[in-house]
Amino acid sequence: MEKSKVYFGNLRTTSTMNLLQKLEKLVKRAGIEEIDFKEKFVAIKIHFGEPGNLAYLRPNYSKVIVDLIKANGGKPFLTDCNTLYVGRRKNALEHLDAAYENGYNPFTTGCHVIIADGLKGTDEERVQVEGGEYVEEAKIGQAIMDADIFISMNHFKGHESTGFGGALKNIGMGCGSRAGKMEMHCSGKPTIGKERCVSCGACKRICAHDAISFDENKKAQINHDKCVGCGRCIGNCNFDAIRNSEYAANDILNKKIAEYSKAVLHGRPHFHISLVIDVSPCCDCHSENDVAIIPDVGMFASFDPVALDMACVDAANKQKAISTSYLGEKQHHTHDHFINTHPETNWEVCIDHAVKLGLGNKEYELIEI
Known part of the structure; x- marks a missing residue:
C-alpha cells in the first residue's frame, strides 16, 4: 500500500509569515482546495473547550479554514455534539454559551456554530x-450527517481513556450524540x-420501549428487561438524574471510536488538521488543564486521519517530557509519552482497528513546508 501523505509545518514565524498564514499555506499544500466546496455545506468539527480549560484551540485557527472554504464557494459551520457528562456543554444552550465564552462565535470565526445533536443531544x-465488530448503527449528530463535506480540526493532547486525543477521537467520540457517547463509553x-x-416524566415520554415507570414515591425507575440501552432518556433528563456507570474497557472504547469514525467519514469528502500544541495530559473536556507534558511541536494536515494521528504521536514521542509536568513527575516505563502518562491505556488499539476498517494507513510520508 502506498504511504499516505501528511504535511507538517513548525511553529517558527517571520515578519512576513505568522502562524495563521502558515496554517493556510499548510492546508493548501496538503490539497484542501482539491475538494469541490462550491455550494456545499461543510461541517468543521472542533472542540470548543470546557470553560476553565485554556488548552483548547484558539478560534483564530478555525477562521483561517472558514475563510478558505468560503473563498472556494463553500458554506462552512463549526460544530460539536453535546457531552454525556455533567458540565457546561451537556445541552445546546449551555454548549453555545461555552463556545461563545471561549471565542467561538460568528464575529470571530466568520461562520455560525451549530450543535449537531440538537437541544438535548437527541437529534441523531x-x-x-460496515465491518463493525461492536457497533451496528452509530448514532451521529444530525447536522454533521447533513453536511456534504467533513473537516476535523483537532487539538492533539493526552487522554485518560484513549492515551491521546487526536483526529480519530475528535471524529468518533466527538460526533456521537449523547446516546452515541453512552454506547461508546458504556457496556x-x-x-x-x-x-x-x-418526577417530571420527561424520561418516560421519550422512551420508545415502555421501560420507565414511577415507584410509590413518584421517582422514575428503569426496567432493564425492556430497556435497549439507547440512552435517549439521558439526553432528555434536564436534572442529570440518569447515568450509566458500567464503563467499557479502554480497548473496547478505542475500537468503538474507530467504528464511529467510519460512520462519520464514509461516502463523502473529508480532510483533517491537527495542532500539536499545549499538549495537556487530559482531555479538553476538563474544566482545567494541567501544564503541557511536552514542548509544542507544530501543525499537521492530511486527507488520512489514521496517518495524521500516527504522524502526530510519532512527532510528540520525539520530544523530551517537560520535567515539571504530570508526565515529567512520573516514572517512564516505555518510550511512549502517552502510555507513560496513562499506563492503563493503549492508543494503538484505535489506530489498528481504524486500519482494519479501511479508514487509513499507518504508513505515511511526512512532507515539511
Whole structure:
C-alpha cells in the first residue's frame, strides 16, 4: 500500500509569515482546495473547550479554514455534539454559551456554530457501520450527517481513556450524540439516581420501549428487561438524574471510536488538521488543564486521519517530557509519552482497528513546508 501523505509545518514565524498564514499555506499544500466546496455545506468539527480549560484551540485557527472554504464557494459551520457528562456543554444552550465564552462565535470565526445533536443531544442519524465488530448503527449528530463535506480540526493532547486525543477521537467520540457517547463509553444500561429525580416524566415520554415507570414515591425507575440501552432518556433528563456507570474497557472504547469514525467519514469528502500544541495530559473536556507534558511541536494536515494521528504521536514521542509536568513527575516505563502518562491505556488499539476498517494507513510520508 502506498504511504499516505501528511504535511507538517513548525511553529517558527517571520515578519512576513505568522502562524495563521502558515496554517493556510499548510492546508493548501496538503490539497484542501482539491475538494469541490462550491455550494456545499461543510461541517468543521472542533472542540470548543470546557470553560476553565485554556488548552483548547484558539478560534483564530478555525477562521483561517472558514475563510478558505468560503473563498472556494463553500458554506462552512463549526460544530460539536453535546457531552454525556455533567458540565457546561451537556445541552445546546449551555454548549453555545461555552463556545461563545471561549471565542467561538460568528464575529470571530466568520461562520455560525451549530450543535449537531440538537437541544438535548437527541437529534441523531443512525448510520450503519460496515465491518463493525461492536457497533451496528452509530448514532451521529444530525447536522454533521447533513453536511456534504467533513473537516476535523483537532487539538492533539493526552487522554485518560484513549492515551491521546487526536483526529480519530475528535471524529468518533466527538460526533456521537449523547446516546452515541453512552454506547461508546458504556457496556450496560442506564440507571436513575432517585435523589436527583424530580418526577417530571420527561424520561418516560421519550422512551420508545415502555421501560420507565414511577415507584410509590413518584421517582422514575428503569426496567432493564425492556430497556435497549439507547440512552435517549439521558439526553432528555434536564436534572442529570440518569447515568450509566458500567464503563467499557479502554480497548473496547478505542475500537468503538474507530467504528464511529467510519460512520462519520464514509461516502463523502473529508480532510483533517491537527495542532500539536499545549499538549495537556487530559482531555479538553476538563474544566482545567494541567501544564503541557511536552514542548509544542507544530501543525499537521492530511486527507488520512489514521496517518495524521500516527504522524502526530510519532512527532510528540520525539520530544523530551517537560520535567515539571504530570508526565515529567512520573516514572517512564516505555518510550511512549502517552502510555507513560496513562499506563492503563493503549492508543494503538484505535489506530489498528481504524486500519482494519479501511479508514487509513499507518504508513505515511511526512512532507515539511
